Amino acid sequence: MSERGKLAAWLLALVTASWLTAPSWLAGGLLAVLLLCGRDAVRLSRRALLATASFSGTVSLAYLGQAWWQSRALPLDWLLTVNLRVLLMALLTFLFIERVNLFQALAFSRRLSFLLVLAVSQSLGLKRTLAEFRLGLQSRSPRPAGLRARYRAAAHAAAWLLDRALANAHESAQAMQSRGMFR
């Protein structure tokens, strides 16, 4: 199947999973996706669990607590349905990320591909520099930095990011124009 076909199949599977409200169908879907994951099943399941645990866990525990407080009953159907659906949809996404080259999947639009390549490559570079800024602040401060110093550092980092974005945009535009990208 082509990368575009995989993208379409993933989107269709995601929308279908979002309509499911029967735990048996959701469990069946989850089993099918785990089989599709093959040897990566455990690793991808772990990633999906970690990515969703904070929100799902907080909401599930709060809803369990509220239901128990109000009616001394546990909403097990809801708990099973929603958590299976969340896990199934997250696993589908991580399987997609693992198996599909998004840059190729979006290759039907030349401009969209360029946009994605430029945005992602610059994002990763900026993220790395931000980590260095954080380490810089730590190394300059013998004691943990105060609120004022951390605010100044955050504001400087934000301004630097936007300033860098302006420079990157200008440089990329010149580089692409010189290579005839806009003709």
Place this chain on the structure above:
Amino acid sequence: MHIPDGFIAPQMYLPLYGLAAGLWAYGAKRVARDLDESTLPWLASLTAASFALSFVALPLPGGTSAHVTGVGLLAASFGIWNAFMAASLVFAIQALLFGDGGVTTLPLNALAMGFAGAVAARGLFLALRHLHAGLALFLAGWIGLFLPAVLIALALGAQPLLAHDAAGAPLYFPFGWSVTLPALLIPHALLGLGEGALTLLGVRQIERLRLRYRHD
């Protein structure tokens, strides 16, 4: 904390995709019209900056921190449509490449944070900047965080009404507005103060950098 897929009912996210698609199409035209042939690298760079901004920790008293949305900063500095398109692309990249947040929650985040947040921040900034520029920037940052929280609380709280079983039990996000509004609005009203301070300091820093480069 990002909302994962599975909590928003299709009855809500599918119409929201329709609405967002219209705004994305119009936004793409606006960005293209305003920025001519450098649109693509410009949008890519702004997206990258917006993505990285979400990793800037906003210090809170007590040693903890929250993360910046940067919508007020982007809207005040670069306008509504640039902020909206950049924020939307960031949500798409986070969902499609890193599995952070959801594809079904993307239109809600894009419309609430990227569009409504940017419109409110830019509008407040333009309305108040003649009275007090610093206050206008601070309030732009605050509203850029607070208004999206209101909209997301309303959307989440509507889930039990939109999708429930025959007995009335929820099938997606389980809490109504009586829970979602206070749960989101009280912390975001406070977090907005930090975002406001960062917007004020960030925009001033950009102005200083631009002046310095002009003199160099």
